[in-house]
Amino acid sequence: MVSHTKAPVITIDGPTASGKGTVSSLVAKQLGWAVLDSGALYRLTALVALRTGVDSTDQTALAALARQLDVHFENGVCWLEGEDVSDRLRHEQVGLLASQIAAYEPVRTALLARQRDFLQAPGLIADGRDMGTVVFPDAPLKIFLVADAHSRAQRRYKQLIEKGISANLSDLIADLQARDLRDSTRAIAPLKPADNAITLDSSCLSIEETVAQVLAHWAATKN
Ligand code: C5P
Numbered sequence: 001m002v003s004h005t006k007a008p009v010i011t012i013d014g015p016t017a018s019g020k021g022t023v024s025s026l027v028a029k030q031l032g033w034a035v036l037d038s039g040a041l042y043r044l045t046a047l048v049a050l051r052t053g054v055d056s057t058d059q060t061a062l063a064a065l066a067r068q069l070d071v072h073f074e075n076g077v078c079w080l081e082g083e084d085v086s087d088r089l090r091h092e093q094v095g096l097l098a099s100q101i102a103a104y105e106p107v108r109t110a111l112l113a114r115q116r117d118f119l120q121a122p123g124l125i126a127d128g129r130d131m132g133t134v135v136f137p138d139a140p141l142k143i144f145l146v147a148d149a150h151s152r153a154q155r156r157y158k159q160l161i162e163k164g165i166s167a168n169l170s171d172l173i174a175d176l177q178a179r180d181l182r183d184s185t186r187a188i189a190p191l192k193p194a195d196n197a198i199t200l201d202s203s204c205l206s207i208e209e210t211v212a213q214v215l216a217h218w219a220a221t222k223n
Contacts, residue, residue, distance in 0.1 A: 007121040007123050008139070008140055008141075009123065009126050009138075010027065010140075010142075010214070011128075011136050011142045012125060012126070012143045013127075013129055013131050013144050013197070014146055015179075015183065015184075015191060016095075017153065017155050017156040018146055018202060019147065019152075019155065019202050020145050021037060023207065023210050023214060024125045024127040025125075026211045027214050027215060031122075031215075032122060033122060033123035034118060034124050035073075035125045036124055036126045036128075037073070038111070038115050038128035038129075038131060039098065039127070039128055039129075041069070041111050041114060042107075043098040044080060045062060045098070045101060045107060046097035046098040047088060047089060048069065049065055049097065050093070050097060052065070056100060059104040060106060063104070063106035066110035066111050087163060090160070090163065091165065095179070096179070099183060103182065108189055116136075119136075130190075130191070133194045141218050141221050142197040143199075143217065145200050146203075147201065148203045149173055149176060149177055152176055153173040157172055160172075
C-alpha cells in the first residue's frame with residue numbers, strides 16, 4: 001500500500017540541517033497542509049531507548065519501541081505520553097542515536113505505516129531522508145534540499161545557541177558529516193534523491209527564497 005487517500009504529498013528530503021524542517025513548515029503554512037517531520041519519529045524512538053535503557057543494538061526491542069510510541073504533534077510541539085519533548089529531541093545525543101537506529105530495517109518497517117498515516121486532505125509536506133524514495137514514492141513533487149556542510153553547521157549552531165544549548169562549530173561540522181555519511185551509505189533507504197526529484201541548493205538562498213522556489217515548483221506541477 002502506498003497511500004490511502006488521494007491527498008497530494010510534497011516530499012522534502014535532504015541531509016541534516018539543510019533547512020528541511022523550516023522550509024517544510026513554511027510551505028505547509030502557505031498551502032494550509034499538514035507536515036510530517038519523519039526525523040522526529042526516529043529521534044523519539046532514540047529518546048525512549050535512552051530513557052528506558054534499551055540496548056542500542058537490539059533491533060527487535062527498538063522496533064517494538066517505535067511501534068508503541070505514544071506520540072502526537074500539535075502546532076510544532078511534539079508530545080510523548082503527554083510530555084512536551086520538542087527541545088529534548090534536538091539534543092545531539094538523541095540525534096546521533098536516531099541516526100544509528102535509523103539504519104535498522106525493523107525500526108524503519110515499524111515506522112513506515114505511522115508515517116503514511118500522516119497523509120490527510122488537503123495535502124501533506126513530508127520532511128525526511130526517504131520520503132520521495134520509499135514512504136511516498138508516488139508524490140507529485142519531490143524536492144531534494146542540499147546545502148554545503150559549513151552553511152548547515154552554522155545554521156545548526158545558531159538554532160542550538162538560541163535554545164540555550166551549548167555547541168561547538170567544529171564538533172557540529174564533524175557530527176553532521178558523520179551523520180551524512182551514515183545516512184547516505186546505509187543499505188536500507190539511504191539518503192539519496194528520488195529519480196524524479198528536483199535538487200535545490202539552499203547554501204546561498206534565504207529561507208524565504210527557498211520556500212518561494214518550492215511553491216513555484218508546486219504551481220508548475222499543476223500546469
Ligand atoms: O531529520 P533529523 O535530523 O531530525 O533526523 C534524525 C535522524 O533520523 C537522521 O540523522 C536520519 O538518520 C534519520 N532519519 C531517517 N529517515 C528519515 C528521517 C530521519 O533515516 N526519513
